[in-house]
Each structure stands twice: as C-alpha cells, then as structure tokens.
Amino acid sequence: GEDVEQSLFLSVREGDSSVINCTYTDSSSTYLYWYKQEPGAGLQLLTYIFSNMDMKQDQRLTVLLNKKDKHLSLRIADTQTGDSAIYFCAEILPSGNTPLVFGKGTRLSVIA
Amino acid sequence: DADVTQTPRNRITKTGKRIMLECSQTKGHDRMYWYRQDPGLGLRLIYYSFDVKDINKGEISDGYSVSRQAQAKFSLSLESAIPNQTALYFCATSADVGSEAFFGQGTRLTVV
Numbered sequence A: 001g002e003d004v005e006q007s008l009f010l011s012v013r014e015g016d017s018s019v020i021n022c023t024y025t026d027s028s029s030t031y032l033y034w035y036k037q038e039p040g041a042g043l044q045l046l047t048y049i050f051s052n053m054d055m056k057q058d059q060r061l062t063v064l065l066n067k068k069d070k071h072l073s074l075r076i077a078d079t080q081t082g083d084s085a086i087y088f089c090a091e092i093l094p095s096g097n098t099p100l101v102f103g104k105g106t107r108l109s110v111i112a
Numbered sequence B: 001d002a003d004v005t006q007t008p009r010n011r012i013t014k015t016g017k018r019i020m021l022e023c024s025q026t027k028g029h030d031r032m033y034w035y036r037q038d039p040g041l042g043l044r045l046i047y048y049s050f051d052v053k054d055i056n057k058g059e060i061s062d063g064y065s066v067s068r069q070a071q072a073k074f075s076l077s078l079e080s081a082i083p084n085q086t087a088l089y090f091c092a093t094s095a096d097v098g099s100e101a102f103f104g105q106g107t108r109l110t111v112v
Helices: none
Strands: A009-013 A018-023 A031-037 A043-050 A055-058 A061-066 A071-076 A085-092 A106-111 B004-007 B010-013 B019-025 B031-038 B042-049 B064-070 B073-078 B087-094 B101-103 B107-111
Touching: A009 A018, A018 A085, A018 A106, A031 A061, A031 A071, A043 A055, A043 A061, A043 A071, A043 B101, A071 A085, B004 B087, B010 B019, B019 B031, B019 B087, B019 B107, B031 B064, B031 B073, B042 B064, B042 B073, B073 B087
Parallel strands: A009 A106, B010 B107
Antiparallel strands: A018 A071, A031 A043, A031 A085, A055 A061, A061 A071, A085 A106, B004 B019, B019 B073, B031 B042, B031 B087, B064 B073, B087 B101, B087 B107
16 A cells, blocks of 8 residues: 655754655655645645655755665755744655655654 | 635534535646645545546545536535544645645635
C-alpha cells in the first residue's frame, strides 16, 4: 500500500536549523514535494525534487534525497517564527497518472 | 482573487442532512481533487477528476459523491452527513502529472 511517513511534531529555537524527515513508499517515484500549510490556510508548494537529483538548494531550504533508503529531508536554515507551520511530504507514484500521495504532516513549532 | 475558491468556508450541519461543498478554479487546469484533513492523519484523497468526463474514487470515497460540472467546477456532496465526517476539506487543482497543485483555503465542516 501507499504510505508516506513523517514524524508529527518538531520544535526548534529561532535561528537554529530545522530538519524535517520523510520516508516514501516507492523507489521509482518520479517527483517528490514539500508543501507548507500555515495556520488557517491551504497547502502551498514549498519546493520539489526530481528523482534523478540528490540535493536541491533554494535560499534557506535544502532538500536531500536518498533513493536507496527512500528518504527525503527538508532542512530550513536560520529558522524563523514565520516558518511555524505544518510541512507535508508528497510523492507522485511511478505510474504517473495518479494524484499526489501525502504524508501525515510535521508540525514545526519555532520558539522565540 | 484566489486561484481556487471553496464555498462555504465554514459549515455546521446536522446528522443525516445532505450538504454540498463547492470548488471553482481560475487556473484553467483539467485536474481537480478533493482531500480531507484530520489531525494526525494528514490529507486523504476522497475523489479526483482528470478532466470533465473523468471521475475517480480516492482512498476514502464512501459516504461522498462528486460532480464535475465544468472544467472550472468540482463539487463534493455528503448525501447523509455523519459526525465522523467532521473535518477540514480541501479542493485542489493541477495542470498535469508532476506539476504544482494549487489548494483552496479549505472548508471546515462540523456534523452535529
């Protein structure tokens, strides 16, 4: 069955780095995503990585992909209070013609 | 204006009532989705549609039905609402496989 796993909670101090981890189901997944949900809002795409990449960096965000272990991580450098949100890992299954499969989401709390 | 608009934003209804949640999008995308969000369970797919003539069940379609009235409109109905359908409901749209999904603000439904 399809199951994307994430830890449910993470708490960090302002200015520290946050690392949110995800394990996904299929090593053939072609696209892997991180979505962010701020309080009272819908989800917004934060970043994504193609399966032929190991790493992607975008300003304070670094995505690492370990295909062998089916492990995806999102690192947020210099975490700010505005980064407090729920972060969802998501994958597109290899058949491609399917909707996104989401993890349960990790609630990041940033302590000032 | 929002790319994806959901109405109503909040609704309280009684057990046994029929209720419709509406979604419209201005992205011009063919693909539309309905997800349900529950604390600790993440987003679960209810139904999805890849074009106007295409309707597919997701992992939790029992008790729900949908109608794709036009490319821009995708409504979700609860034929006879029950309390465990109390949740936050999200509509989303995307252009094609691998492309970004755009989410509405969500409809908070309470069944009493």
